[in-house]
Amino acid sequence: MSPEHPPWWTRAVVYQVYPRSFQDSDGDGIGDLGGVLQRVDHLADLGVDVVWLSPVYPSPQADNGYDISDYTGVDPLFGTLEQLDDLVAALHGRGMKLVMDLVVNHTSDEHPWFVESRSSPDSPKRDWYWWRPPREGMAAGQPGAEPTNWHGFFSGPTWELDEASGEYYLHLFDRKQPDLNWENPEVRQAVYAMMRWWLDRGVDGFRMDVINLISKDVGPDGALQDGPALPGLPYGDATPSVVSGPRIHEFLQEMHREVFTGRREQLLLVGETPGVTVEDARLFTDPARGELDMVFQFEHVGLDFEGSKFRPRPLRMRDLKTSLGRWQTGLADVGWNSLYWDNHDQPRAVSRFGDDSARFRRDSATCLATLLHLHRGTPYVYQGEEFGMANAPFGGVEDFRDVESLNHFAQAVAHGEDPAEVLAALRRMSRDNARTPVQWDASPNAGFTTGTPWLPVNPDHVAWNAAAQRDDPTSVLAHHRRLIALRHDDPVVASGDFTMLLPEHDDVYAFTRALDGAALLVVCNLGPGTHDLAGLLPEARGAEVVLGNLPEDDPAVLRPWEARVLRPVR
Numbered sequence: 001m002s003p004e005h006p007p008w009w010t011r012a013v014v015y016q017v018y019p020r021s022f023q024d025s026d027g028d029g030i031g032d033l034g035g036v037l038q039r040v041d042h043l044a045d046l047g048v049d050v051v052w053l054s055p056v057y058p059s060p061q062a063d064n065g066y067d068i069s070d071y072t073g074v075d076p077l078f079g080t081l082e083q084l085d086d087l088v089a090a091l092h093g094r095g096m097k098l099v100m101d102l103v104v105n106h107t108s109d110e111h112p113w114f115v116e117s118r119s120s121p122d123s124p125k126r127d128w129y130w131w132r133p134p135r136e137g138m139a140a141g142q143p144g145a146e147p148t149n150w151h152g153f154f155s156g157p158t159w160e161l162d163e164a165s166g167e168y169y170l171h172l173f174d175r176k177q178p179d180l181n182w183e184n185p186e187v188r189q190a191v192y193a194m195m196r197w198w199l200d201r202g203v204d205g206f207r208m209d210v211i212n213l214i215s216k217d218v219g220p221d222g223a224l225q226d227g228p229a230l231p232g233l234p235y236g237d238a239t240p241s242v243v244s245g246p247r248i249h250e251f252l253q254e255m256h257r258e259v260f261t262g263r264r265e266q267l268l269l270v271g272e273t274p275g276v277t278v279e280d281a282r283l284f285t286d287p288a289r290g291e292l293d294m295v296f297q298f299e300h301v302g303l304d305f306e307g308s309k310f311r312p313r314p315l316r317m318r319d320l321k322t323s324l325g326r327w328q329t330g331l332a333d334v335g336w337n338s339l340y341w342d343n344h345d346q347p348r349a350v351s352r353f354g355d356d357s358a359r360f361r362r363d364s365a366t367c368l369a370t371l372l373h374l375h376r377g378t379p380y381v382y383q384g385e386e387f388g389m390a391n392a393p394f395g396g397v398e399d400f401r402d403v404e405s406l407n408h409f410a411q412a413v414a415h416g417e418d419p420a421e422v423l424a425a426l427r428r429m430s431r432d433n434a435r436t437p438v439q440w441d442a443s444p445n446a447g448f449t450t451g452t453p454w455l456p457v458n459p460d461h462v463a464w465n466a467a468a469q470r471d472d473p474t475s476v477l478a479h480h481r482r483l484i485a486l487r488h489d490d491p492v493v494a495s496g497d498f499t500m501l502l503p504e505h506d507d508v509y510a511f512t513r514a515l516d517g518a519a520l521l522v523v524c525n526l527g528p529g530t531h532d533l534a535g536l537l538p539e540a541r542g543a544e545v546v547l548g549n550l551p552e553d554d555p556a557v558l559r560p561w562e563a564r565v566l567r568p569v570r
């Protein structure tokens with residue numbers, strides 16, 4: 001990255017639309033492209049630069065569209081390809097870009113490629129997926145006969161038996177999401193052709209779903225290895241064999257050459273990379289290597305649970321600081337960070353990292369946003385986060401829709417866990433928290449649909465909605481507008497170096513950003529106490545407040561959940 005000409009996305013803010021829950025335009029209770037088109041002005045008003053659209057492709061919806069049965073179409077549930085073209089045009093017309101979700105670690109089991117692959121062991125597409133015989137010495141279907149002991153991301157084994165052939169196919173996620181075999185060059189070429197097709201259609205890049213899982217650690221004889229046993233489960237850990245496997249960089253570089261040559265500058269390429277290390281992220285995002293622009297890492301969203309996300313434990317703010325700080329340092333000279341709290345897979349940030357009580361919801365939402373947007377990296381805003389949407393008050397298991405949550409509940413209860421405890425964990429960590437409909441206004445169903453929403457609207461929409469905040473300069477929404485504008489306007493925010501201050505402090509998260517002699521000091525109080533700012537950071541004295549989330553008061557005191565962006569006196 002040349003310091004004189006930083007890429008456009010260093011100044012950009014990305015907004016994620018999860019279409020199913022964004023806006024319904026036809027009254028069927030499910031959000032759609034017509035709905036996204038209706039809300040383009042909201043995005044323009046917020047000031048974001050890029051929209052990442054979660055999948056709208058034809059799909060049986062086993063995983064809400066992350067199970068794709070046709071890569072070059074739009075599911076009638078969401079609308080038409082023409083509407084997608086209209087959306088590209090509407091966004092481009094307002095100076096925004098559109099990034100598509102690229103889900104190519106797996107397809108749906110209803111994708112014609114898999115249907116063909118499954119049709120016979122002699123199918124020319126058999127090798128497009130991972131087919132394996134039962135474990136040696138065991139019969140197909142016998143407990144433990146799966147080719148490896150791997151535990152799936154959505155519970156249960158990662159192998160499904162195909163009765164007809166007596167072989168198993170690999171699915172790291174749901175059984176309806178068979179993994180593509182990237183070892184096969186035909187698979188890779190088919191994916192690249194599809195990607196070129198989308199770029200030719202006018203889209204501006206890809207958010208690549210679990211892209212660091214596409215290379216599996218496979219022996220020359222096709223052997224896959226068992227993983228280390230997982231405590232309390234009859235399975236082993238698949239991740240050593242599937243996370244950032246031996247050919248991952250080769251595959252991404254090949255993709256780059258085949259798809260992005262000559263058009264890279266205008267695009268945004270962001271990889272979702274669970275389990276990625278800082279060292280790997282440097283390789284993925286070093287511009288000289290031609291792989292990705294940035295990755296989503298998972299460390300900071302893995303600090304409030306033990307092993308599995310459904311074993312939550314209290315978060316220590318200091319751990320959050322240490323982790324994010326390490327990523328800032330790790331990608332300081334090479335590569336680039338994606339910055340996020342929320343997405344469609346995570347509980348709502350204000351409930352998880354902030355305090356969603358009536359007293360502190362606004363202040364903690366704005367404090368967290370300030371912290372995130374002032375880091376070095378590209379911030380991502382997830383629909384509803386811009387006005388402080390919170391976790392939903394789920395009751396019993398029947399309230400949940402997500403395949404991950406439902407499978408986990410069934411497996412945990414079958415293994416003897418207390419259903420009440422499993423439910424408590426689901427309420428905290430379920431992905432459905434992120435998926436309740438966007439709360440546009442205080443009307444019944446929050447302006448999301450005229451029908452019955454596929455997942456109930458959070459009852460707090462009466463007070464917490466976009467319309468109520470639009471003209472309120474003190475709102476979470478207005479604060480996001482200011483943060484986004486600040487990144488556009490101030491090169492220190494976009495490109496400045498990051499230095500963590502007070503690394504040992506439990507609550508006060510403070511850092512500086514500096515560029516060419518200009519500096520910003522950012523102080524965020526991640527808790528309900530007050531702190532002596534002047535004592536902690538003498539350089540804050542006399543500083544100009546560039547942006548704050550609370551009305552100005554005693555500059556020497558940091559109030560609960562207060563965030564300030566300061567320009568120190570020189």
Ligand code: NOJ
Pocket residue numbers: 063066067103173209210272344345
């Ligand atoms: C990551 C996606 O963000 C998630 O929603 C999905 O379930 C899995 N990948 C599988 O595609």
